Structure formats: C-alpha cells, structure tokens
Amino acid sequence: MAIEVEVSTRDRVTVVTVAGEIDGGSAPGLQARILPLLQQDSSLILDLRSVTYMSSAGLRVLLLLYRQAMSRNGRVALAGVAETIKDTMAVTGFLKFFAVADTVDQALTTLQQA
Amino acid sequence: MDTRIDFYPTHQHQGYKLRPGRPVLFGATLVPGGVNFAICSRYATSCTLVLFEKGAPEPMVEIPFPDSFRIGNTWCMVVFDLDYERTEYGYRMDGPWDPAAGHRFDASKILLDPYAKAIGGRDVWGKPPDWNDPYPHRARLIFEDFDWEDDRPLEKPLEDLVVYELHTRSFTRHPSAGVKHPGTYAGIIAKIPYLNELGVNCVELMPIFEFDEFENSRPNPVTGETMYNYWGYSTVGFFAPKTGYAATGPFGMQVDEFKNLVKELHRNGIEVILDVVFNHTAEGNEQGPTLSFRGIDNQTYYMLTPEGYYFNFSGCGNTLNCNNPVVRMMVLDCLRYWAAEYHIDGFRFDLAAILGRDPWGAPLPNPPLLESLAFDPVLAKCKLIAEAWDAGGLYQVGSFPAYGRWAEWNGKYRDDIRRFLKGDEGMVPVIAERIQGSPDLYGWNKRGPTASINFITCHDGFTLYDQFAYNHKHNEANGEQNRDGGDDNHSWNCGVEGETDDTEVNALRKRMIKNALAILLMSHGVPMILMGDEVGRTQRGNNNTYCHDNDLNWFDWTLLERNADLFHFARQMIALRKTHPLLRTREHFGTSATQADIIWHGTQAWNADWSPGSRTLACMFRERQAGQAGNTSPVLYMALNGYWDALPFELPELPVNYRWHLFANTALPAPHDIYEPGHETPLEPYQHSFLVGGRAVVILIGRP
Structure with missing residues (x-):
C-alpha cells in the first residue's frame, strides 16, 4: 500500500502530513523520510488525519520518532489520529508517549506551551 | 550496520535469500535484515520451513533446510x-512413524514451533475456526522492543502479598463490567482502580499462554450453548500470550497489549503471577491432534509407556516429559523469557508434582527441573509456587522439593479451615497450625510461613459464597450427569440448598463468608482470594466451571452494590493485614529469629480447649516486648466461635495503659461488623469478656 507524505512548516515547526495505510510495507519508507527531518528540527507534528490504518510496524515508527526527538530534547505531537488507531495505541501503551491533538493548530499550541 | 558480512545472504531458494542461522536462539528471532529460525529434534531426519502469507490457506513457500x-x-x-x-x-x-518406539513423525503435518512467541488462528475469542485449516495454530513474528521505561518486576517480599486469582476473560466479560474492551487484557487495566480499592497487591492470572478454546468444544446438552476449553489449562504454545484475550488480537498486537497490562499493574503496585501449565499439552493422547510436539519429537517431549502410549499423570491425556534435558531447557527458556521480556513477578505451576517425575513417571528425590528453576539467576527474584500434587496420586503438600525457594498452594489449609467453619469436630488443634503458617508442614524444614499460600477457595471448586450455599456440587450444566468435579468440598449450605429468600439463612451465609475472610487474612503465610469472593460471586453450586463462557464464570459487577458490605469487610481485612507487620512475619512464631509471639486462648483466657469436641479457639499475636520499656506495639486478638450459640470469651489481660478496641465482629450486621484500621471502637476498660456470637469471629486490637 502506497502512502503519501508531505512536509511543510507552520510557525517554524515541521509538519508531516501522511495519507494512506501505515503497515509493514510502507513503514520503512515513511521512517526513512521522516527521521532526517529531526536532524534539523527537534520537534515535529505528524498530521495523521488521512491515515486509515496503522499496524504494529507503523506504531513502531512513531515510537522511534519519539525516542529520537527525546534524545534531542524535542517532542512529537500527533494530530487527527483516527479513533480506532488511538484506541489501539492506548491499549498497547504507545499513546502516552505523545502529545495528542485533534488538529494541527491545537498540536502547535501544545508544542509551543511545552 | 550494513557493513557486517553476516548481514548478507549466502544461499537462495525460489527467490528467498538465506544464510545459515544460529542454533542456540530457538524460535524465530528478528536479526538485521531477516529472521533467524531455529528448531531442534533428536529423531527427525529432515526439516522444512513452511512460510505463509498471514491467514492464507496454502503456504507461499516451503524451504527445506540445506x-x-x-x-x-x-x-x-x-x-x-x-x-x-x-x-x-x-x-x-x-x-520414522513407529509408535511402539515412541516416534510419530508425519511430514504431511505443518507443525507449530514450540518457541513461537505469537500465535495466530484464534485471533478473536470464540470465533469458529476453519476446521480444514492445514495449519490451525500459526506461529508469527514479533518485535521485542517494548518500551518499559523504568519498569521491572516489583520484588515485593512474599509475606507482604495479598494474591487475587483471576481469569482474564471472566473478570470483565459480564456486561455489568462497563469496560470498553470486555474480557481482555485491556479490560483488566480498566479495573485496576478496583483492585487498588480492594487492596490486593498481586494478581495471579489463570492460564494466559496460547490455548485453543475450541479444544473439545461441544454443545451443551441442556442449553445448546457451546462449551469451551474456557479456563485454558491446556497449552498450545508456552511462549505466546493468548491472542483471543487481547483487544488488539485482530491486529496481532497481543504481545504489546499484555506487556502494557503488566506495566500498568506494576505502576499501581500490583505484581503479576502467571498460572503456568507445564504438565501436559493440548495434543492429548494418541487420539489427539498433531499440532507441534508430537510431530517434532514425540519421544523427547512426552512421557511414554514401554508400548509407546502416553502416560496420563495430568488427567488430560498426556504428560510433558519435564525431566528430559531438552524439555527442561525449554521450560527454563520459557520462564526466563516471561521474566525478562514480560517482567512477570512469579509463577504458579499447575500440577507441579509432575515436574518432579522422571521420564518413566517415578518421583525423583532431587528433580533437576525444580532445582534448575530454584537456582536460575534470571528467575532469582521470581515467586515460584507449586500446586504440589498431580492427577497421578503424587501429593507433596509440605514435602515439595523446595531448595529454599518454592512455596506451595496449601491444600491442607483450604480443607482444614473449611471443615472448622462448617462446624466439624476435632479441628481446633489443626487450625491452630494453619493460622500460624502451618509449622507442622513448613517448620521442621525451616521453610517458614511464606512457603504456605493460604486459600479457602480457588478456581477449582466452590466459590466462597457457594461454599455456604450448597452441601453438594451441582455440575449438571457440564454435561456429565454431575460426575465431574470433586466431592470433598467440606461445604455447608446454612440450612437450605441453593438460593433462598430466607433472610436468616442469607444473613448467616454472609457471616460465614466474613468468618472465612477474617481467618484467611489473619493467618500467617500468603493469603489468596478468588476473584469475586469479596462480593459473594456464585457459580450456582457448580464446582468445576472449566467449560462455561457465561455468567457461571463471569464476574457480575452488580454484586459490588448488592453485597457492598462484603466488599467493605474484605477491604478492611486486607487493610488490617497491611497495617500490622505482626501478621506478615517471615518466620514461624516461637523461632528465635522472630520477635513476634502467638498465644492461644479459648473461652477462658490462657486456656485453649484442644479437646476433640471443641469448636472454639482464640489467638493473640504480639511482640514479646509489647507494653514494656517504651514498646507500644499493638496486640492482636482473634476469637473464633465455631459453635452455633453465642459464647463468652474471657479476654486476656493487656499491658498497663493498653486498652482493647473492637476491629471486627462478624455477628453484627454492617456497618458495625468492621472498622477502619486505626479507627477501631474502644471497649470499656472494665470489659474482661466478650460475647462472641454463634458461628462468628471477633477481632480486637489492644493498644495504648
């Protein structure tokens, strides 16, 4: 399953917008695309509004991002996570590592407050 | 990382790139760029790896090992x-296919890896399987990268534990549980506040290793409902958590979900003990399916008769050959894996006496498996608890090979306390042993009271409510004309068999439940409470509900309101135990190591009635120096009246400046039956005797 990734900047924060299904097939590509972004910027927002499915491998990309950001004293905020994905993340313990917001704007506020 | 030579393949098979693997990493292990597969068999002549696309009926490739x-x-x-x-x-x-020689190889079967760390095929509990699937229980690959942060096993002292035995599905499956994911690991997390309120600090989970709920499933002859292998005492894979218990099972995330459960329980101060079933497997006898062990190395994994049939010390068709060195290694690898990778705090071994038998079934004086587990460095801080008997007649309560490590489910505690509560004669001297941590069983060998896991009820047998509502088992719903289940329940129905509107009978039942909880939580050793007993859960007289996926097993949470007084009583008893180190000594009373002492009384102070006709006993726990030289430690007193009429108990003299306070009196209705520790109600200074109601327990605290 192909996914689309778009990178933009909002108030000097990198926003990565992902669309599609993140699974074992698409996760490595996504990881290769996003990890370098953390080289320049320690914090970023992942806009996941258009992500319809996230497998275990997808959640691990998120956690890897989180660990990388932490090592640079940064943070990762997730915006617009679908309810079912959020639920899976909660039950498996992934969710509590992230700042979670409904929209990119709210995510921005959260990151700026921190 | 792509600079290492061993990250590159050396061989190929139908487009799949291969390299020789590492033999000591049994199972499937993710390595850079690929997966290391390793399996052993002493008698196999060849081995082929069979790979499937998830859920596909036919393999995508079969790769014979070069x-x-x-x-x-x-x-x-x-x-x-x-x-x-x-x-x-x-x-x-x-x-070879040569059953008489113990070999049952069959290359037409696709076999599950004994070290499989995740198993598909029963992803959603109770979903009818495809019976024609050539590979019903499918090994899957997992990431072993859970982020534990700073969690590790809690290592609470054994004497401080209050164990709560629960069944994962039963705990939150009932609609009244009100959780988002009923009957799952996630459901347990949602109920952690309840466990904290009750005060238990350890959950013992009934089997959570992958099992097949459809093993021997059949329609109930009475109701037509499907009867399952519900409890799960029949392991398919020892390294994999039960997928159907995970809310995320359909997404293959049961490993993460279960680890998150352990992490959350730990964060709330609750340890996790797993009930592990190493005595047999789900393959049954020669009539059973070939899922794994039978087809991989039958002669290694099973205890076989000289004719090549299966010994049945488990009562379940076969017996795992635990003291074969290869099987012993598997058991050790398995427990190390759960301790290290899942942060499990301890293990309770089902029918553990089997683990001490040699490959021909004879009990070993120095069983290598039990010794290995006791001395293993990874398991060094894990609790090891034996169900010290088996279905082959080996009964080792008090004599299980312990190596200074093993505790036991004290079956004698259960039977003796039950008989005293029911009113049997001749029990007073025996329950005196039980209350002080069974020194008759664990004193002579210096094992101490923590060798005794004290329980009055467990998943096997009546619930505590049913213990006082039924004289006889009522197992008709199990479809075996009430022949299954034990008859040695030592129960008493308080006058009416089963449910009744009689308020006196119902009040007496509650009192009996409180009596049992009071004795259990005042006894030395480690108390274990069966899920729901704190609110009067019933199985309607069924003492063997292994097959029911319905309200015979499910925790009905409306009981929490209906029997709020029982819950309150259990909670305060647990709180009392936590308040007083006197109740949690590591040594038996009277040994030089302990400053604590126990003194026996009867209806007369200092004069217990040990005669066969006696049904009364009182005991007093205190520090030897209590009341002297500035030592103001409390004195605990418990009066047990197993007689049907009220009897006055003369109270022993307290140190000067001490006064008796009433903590619990099961003869009184709530809210006067129990007080919060520290807020007990003082007796009058001139009160030297206490009238203990018929079939009642009174607990007093003496303090300045």
Missing part, C-alpha cells in the same frame, strides 16, 4: 526480507 544448516540436532537458518507482520511460519519434520 544439509549444511543442520548443527547437531538443530536446524537453523536466516531468511531475509520477510514482512514481519504478514508472515506466518511452521515446520514439516520427516522421520
């Missing part, structure tokens, strides 16, 4: 570029 990939009796191979989430794997083993 000859050069075999080392000794192990086959090992790295396969590169597999999609970890979409791949399922199994094995075909070729070898």
Whole structure:
C-alpha cells in the first residue's frame, strides 16, 4: 500500500502530513523520510488525519520518532489520529508517549506551551 | 550496520535469500535484515520451513533446510526480507512413524514451533475456526522492543502479598463490567482502580499462554450453548500470550497489549503471577491432534509407556516429559523469557508434582527441573509456587522439593479451615497450625510461613459464597450427569440448598463468608482470594466451571452494590493485614529469629480447649516486648466461635495503659461488623469478656 507524505512548516515547526495505510510495507519508507527531518528540527507534528490504518510496524515508527526527538530534547505531537488507531495505541501503551491533538493548530499550541 | 558480512545472504531458494542461522536462539528471532529460525529434534531426519502469507490457506513457500544448516540436532537458518507482520511460519519434520518406539513423525503435518512467541488462528475469542485449516495454530513474528521505561518486576517480599486469582476473560466479560474492551487484557487495566480499592497487591492470572478454546468444544446438552476449553489449562504454545484475550488480537498486537497490562499493574503496585501449565499439552493422547510436539519429537517431549502410549499423570491425556534435558531447557527458556521480556513477578505451576517425575513417571528425590528453576539467576527474584500434587496420586503438600525457594498452594489449609467453619469436630488443634503458617508442614524444614499460600477457595471448586450455599456440587450444566468435579468440598449450605429468600439463612451465609475472610487474612503465610469472593460471586453450586463462557464464570459487577458490605469487610481485612507487620512475619512464631509471639486462648483466657469436641479457639499475636520499656506495639486478638450459640470469651489481660478496641465482629450486621484500621471502637476498660456470637469471629486490637 502506497502512502503519501508531505512536509511543510507552520510557525517554524515541521509538519508531516501522511495519507494512506501505515503497515509493514510502507513503514520503512515513511521512517526513512521522516527521521532526517529531526536532524534539523527537534520537534515535529505528524498530521495523521488521512491515515486509515496503522499496524504494529507503523506504531513502531512513531515510537522511534519519539525516542529520537527525546534524545534531542524535542517532542512529537500527533494530530487527527483516527479513533480506532488511538484506541489501539492506548491499549498497547504507545499513546502516552505523545502529545495528542485533534488538529494541527491545537498540536502547535501544545508544542509551543511545552 | 550494513557493513557486517553476516548481514548478507549466502544461499537462495525460489527467490528467498538465506544464510545459515544460529542454533542456540530457538524460535524465530528478528536479526538485521531477516529472521533467524531455529528448531531442534533428536529423531527427525529432515526439516522444512513452511512460510505463509498471514491467514492464507496454502503456504507461499516451503524451504527445506540445506544439509549444511543442520548443527547437531538443530536446524537453523536466516531468511531475509520477510514482512514481519504478514508472515506466518511452521515446520514439516520427516522421520520414522513407529509408535511402539515412541516416534510419530508425519511430514504431511505443518507443525507449530514450540518457541513461537505469537500465535495466530484464534485471533478473536470464540470465533469458529476453519476446521480444514492445514495449519490451525500459526506461529508469527514479533518485535521485542517494548518500551518499559523504568519498569521491572516489583520484588515485593512474599509475606507482604495479598494474591487475587483471576481469569482474564471472566473478570470483565459480564456486561455489568462497563469496560470498553470486555474480557481482555485491556479490560483488566480498566479495573485496576478496583483492585487498588480492594487492596490486593498481586494478581495471579489463570492460564494466559496460547490455548485453543475450541479444544473439545461441544454443545451443551441442556442449553445448546457451546462449551469451551474456557479456563485454558491446556497449552498450545508456552511462549505466546493468548491472542483471543487481547483487544488488539485482530491486529496481532497481543504481545504489546499484555506487556502494557503488566506495566500498568506494576505502576499501581500490583505484581503479576502467571498460572503456568507445564504438565501436559493440548495434543492429548494418541487420539489427539498433531499440532507441534508430537510431530517434532514425540519421544523427547512426552512421557511414554514401554508400548509407546502416553502416560496420563495430568488427567488430560498426556504428560510433558519435564525431566528430559531438552524439555527442561525449554521450560527454563520459557520462564526466563516471561521474566525478562514480560517482567512477570512469579509463577504458579499447575500440577507441579509432575515436574518432579522422571521420564518413566517415578518421583525423583532431587528433580533437576525444580532445582534448575530454584537456582536460575534470571528467575532469582521470581515467586515460584507449586500446586504440589498431580492427577497421578503424587501429593507433596509440605514435602515439595523446595531448595529454599518454592512455596506451595496449601491444600491442607483450604480443607482444614473449611471443615472448622462448617462446624466439624476435632479441628481446633489443626487450625491452630494453619493460622500460624502451618509449622507442622513448613517448620521442621525451616521453610517458614511464606512457603504456605493460604486459600479457602480457588478456581477449582466452590466459590466462597457457594461454599455456604450448597452441601453438594451441582455440575449438571457440564454435561456429565454431575460426575465431574470433586466431592470433598467440606461445604455447608446454612440450612437450605441453593438460593433462598430466607433472610436468616442469607444473613448467616454472609457471616460465614466474613468468618472465612477474617481467618484467611489473619493467618500467617500468603493469603489468596478468588476473584469475586469479596462480593459473594456464585457459580450456582457448580464446582468445576472449566467449560462455561457465561455468567457461571463471569464476574457480575452488580454484586459490588448488592453485597457492598462484603466488599467493605474484605477491604478492611486486607487493610488490617497491611497495617500490622505482626501478621506478615517471615518466620514461624516461637523461632528465635522472630520477635513476634502467638498465644492461644479459648473461652477462658490462657486456656485453649484442644479437646476433640471443641469448636472454639482464640489467638493473640504480639511482640514479646509489647507494653514494656517504651514498646507500644499493638496486640492482636482473634476469637473464633465455631459453635452455633453465642459464647463468652474471657479476654486476656493487656499491658498497663493498653486498652482493647473492637476491629471486627462478624455477628453484627454492617456497618458495625468492621472498622477502619486505626479507627477501631474502644471497649470499656472494665470489659474482661466478650460475647462472641454463634458461628462468628471477633477481632480486637489492644493498644495504648
């Protein structure tokens, strides 16, 4: 399953917008695309509004991002996570590592407050 | 990381890139670029790795292990570029079919890896399987990268534990549980506040290793409902958590979900003990299915008769050959894996006496498996608890080979306390042993009271409510004309068999439940409470509900309101135990190591009635120096009246300046039956005797 990734900047924060299904097939590509972004910027927002499915491998990309950001004293905020994905993340313990917001704007506020 | 030579393949098979693997990493292990597969068999002549696309009926490829990939009796191979989430794997083993010699190889079968860390095929509990699936229980690959942060096993002292035995599905499956994911690991997390409120600090989970709820499933002859292998005492895979218990099972995330459960319980101060079933497997006897062990190395994994049939010390068709060195290694690897990778705090071994038998079934004086577990460095801080008997007649309560480590489910505690509560004569001297941590069983060998896991009820047998509502088992719903289940319940129905509107009978039942909880939580040793007993859960007289996926097993949470007084009583008793170190000594009373002492009384102070007709006993716990030289430690007193009429108990003299306070009196209705520790109600200074109601327990605290 192909996914689309778009990178933009909002108030000097990198926003990565992902669309599609993140699974074992698409996760490595996504990881290769996003990890370098953390080289320049320690914090970023992942806009996941258009992500319809996230497998275990997808959640691990998120956690890897989180660990990388932490090592640079940064943070990762997730915006617009679908309810079912959020639920899976909660039950498996992934969710509590992230700042979670409904929209990119709210995510921005959260990151700026921190 | 791509600079290492061993990250590159050396062989190929139908486009799959391969490399010789590492033999000592049994199971499937993710390595850079691929997966290391390793399996052993002493008598197989060849081995083939069978790979499936997840859920597909036919394999996507079968890769015979090249000859050069075999080392000794192990086959090992790295396969590169597999999609970890979409791949399922199994094995075909070729070898002799010679049952008389113990060999049952059958290359037409696809076999589950004994070290499989995740198993698909029963992803959603109770979903009818495809009976024609050539590979019903499918090994999957997992990431072993859970982020534990700073969690590790809690290592609470054994004497401080209050154990709560629960069944994962039963705990939150009832609609009244009100959780988002009923009957799952996630459901338990949602109920952690309840466990904290009750005060238990350890949950003992009934089997959570992958099992097949459809093993021997059948329609109930009475109701037509499906009867399952519900409890799960029949293991399919020892290294994999039950997928159907995970809310995320359909997404293959049961490993993460279960680890998150352990992490959350730990964060709330609750340890996790697993009930592990190493005495037999789900393959049954020679009539049973060939899922794994039988087809991989029958003669190694099972205890066989000289004719090649299966010994049945488990009562379940076969017996795992635990003291064969290869099987012993598997058991050790398994427990180390759960301790290290899942942060499990302890293990309770089902029918553990089997683990002390040699390959021909004879009890060993120094069983290598039990010794290995006791001395293992990874398991060094884990609790090891034996159900010290088996279905072959080996009964080792008090004599289980302990190596200074093993505790036991004290079956004698259960039977003796039950008989005293029911009103049997001749029990007073015996329950005196039980209350002080069974020194008759664990004193002579210096094992101490913590060798005794005290319980009055467990999943096997009546619930505590049913213990006082039924004289006889009522197992008709199990479909065996009430023949199954034990008859030695030592129960008493308080006058009416089953449910009744009689308020006196119902009040007496509650009192009896409180009596039981009071004795259990005042006894030395480690108390274990069965899920729901704190609110009067009933199984309607069924004492063997292993097959029911319905409200015979499910925790009905409306009981929490209906029997709020029982819950309150249990909670305060647990709180009392936590308040007073006197109740949690590591040594038996009277040994030089302990400053604590126990003194026996009867209806007369200092004069217990040990005669056969006696049904009364009182005991007093205190520090030897209590009341002297500035020592103001409290004195605890418990009066047990097993007689049907009220009797006055003369109270022993307290140190000067001490006064008796009433903590609990089960003869009184709530809210006067129990007080919060520290807020007990003082007796008048001139009160030297206490009238203890018929079939009642009174607990007093003496303090300045």
